Amino acid sequence: MPSRFLVVLDADSTLIRNEVIELMADEAGRGAEVAAATEAAMRGEVDFATSLRSRVEALRGVPVAAFDRVLSRIEPTPGVHALIDAVHARGGRVGVVSGGFHEILDTVAPGLGVDVWKANRLVAADGVLTGEVDGPIIDAEAKAVALRAWADDAGVPLSHTFAIGDGANDLKMMAVAGLGLAFNAKPAVRESADLVIGPLDLSAVIPLLPR
Numbered sequence: 001m002p003s004r005f006l007v008v009l010d011a012d013s014t015l016i017r018n019e020v021i022e023l024m025a026d027e028a029g030r031g032a033e034v035a036a037a038t039e040a041a042m043r044g045e046v047d048f049a050t051s052l053r054s055r056v057e058a059l060r061g062v063p064v065a066a067f068d069r070v071l072s073r074i075e076p077t078p079g080v081h082a083l084i085d086a087v088h089a090r091g092g093r094v095g096v097v098s099g100g101f102h103e104i105l106d107t108v109a110p111g112l113g114v115d116v117w118k119a120n121r122l123v124a125a126d127g128v129l130t131g132e133v134d135g136p137i138i139d140a141e142a143k144a145v146a147l148r149a150w151a152d153d154a155g156v157p158l159s160h161t162f163a164i165g166d167g168a169n170d171l172k173m174m175a176v177a178g179l180g181l182a183f184n185a186k187p188a189v190r191e192s193a194d195l196v197i198g199p200l201d202l203s204a205v206i207p208l209l210p211r
Contacts, residue, residue: 002155004091005210007083008147008173010165011098011105011119013042013184015112017075020100021055027066030058043186044168049137052099056122060131064124067103074108077184079203084113086206093154097146099138099169118146144172164197164205165189181205 012019025034034055041051087094096109098119109117121134136142143165151161163170163177166185171192174180182193183202190196197204 003093004156005087005160005162006093006095006147006151006154006156007087007162007164007205007209008095008097008143008150008177009163010143010167010170011096011108011117012100013166014164015077015080015096015098015114016108017077018073020070020074020104021052021059023070023073024059024062024066024101025055027062027069028059034058041169042167044171044188048099048139048169052120052137052139053133056129056133057131059122059129062129064127064129070104071107074104076108076112077200077202079201079205080112082203083205086203086209088113090209090211092209093150093156095146095150097138097143097173099143099167116150118142140169140172143170144176147173147176160210162205162208164202179208181208 009015019038022031022035025031037055040046041048084094093115096114096117098105100119102119102121105117105119120138123130123132123134151158159178161177162179163174164181164183168188180194182190182196184200
């Protein structure tokens with residue numbers, strides 16, 4: 001059965017309050033360094049894929065067991081449960097596409113009621129991370145492709161899609177969507193968005209949803 005509309009969110013600093021790669025870098029004692037690099041990438045000052053590979057390299061040697069510690073630190077963004085419940089109550093579908101990692105999102109997304117999600121995967125060997133990404137990077141173009149594919153699968157015209165993001169790597173999916181919403185966003189994203197959500201509470205999106 002087709003959905004009435006589709007809402008696609010970024011994960012880090014949007015669906016959740018955290019930047020997962022920074023939490024992972026804390027495990028390697030390189031949190032501050034990676035946080036600065038993440039900020040530059042989110043502002044669009046450096047190429048996202050190049051930056052991500054560099055930041056993931058900083059995770060080399062982190063034990064896979066650290067994922068559980070990182071998961072314990074994840075904080076859902078205020079209003080996320082209300083937003084997802086409202087989307088479902090009105091016949092919509094929720095997707096999350098992330099430049100972060102499946103190793104975390106595979107637990108967080110279903111726990112929040114997300115319908116579909118896509119993210120990067122980390123390479124591990126002998127119980128530790130190798131500092132590499134497995135497969136193509138989920139960058140700005142990949143996010144836009146995911147939104148289009150999920151809309152097609154759900155029978156939703158692009159005019160009935162919403163994209164919610166905070167960083168420069170969200171701009172392409174926001175441009176593709178019927179309505180691109182800047183949330184907790186960097187200046188370039190606020191300038192390009194169709195609408196800026198002021199409160200750091202995702203329930204503020206609910207009045208924009210079809211009834």
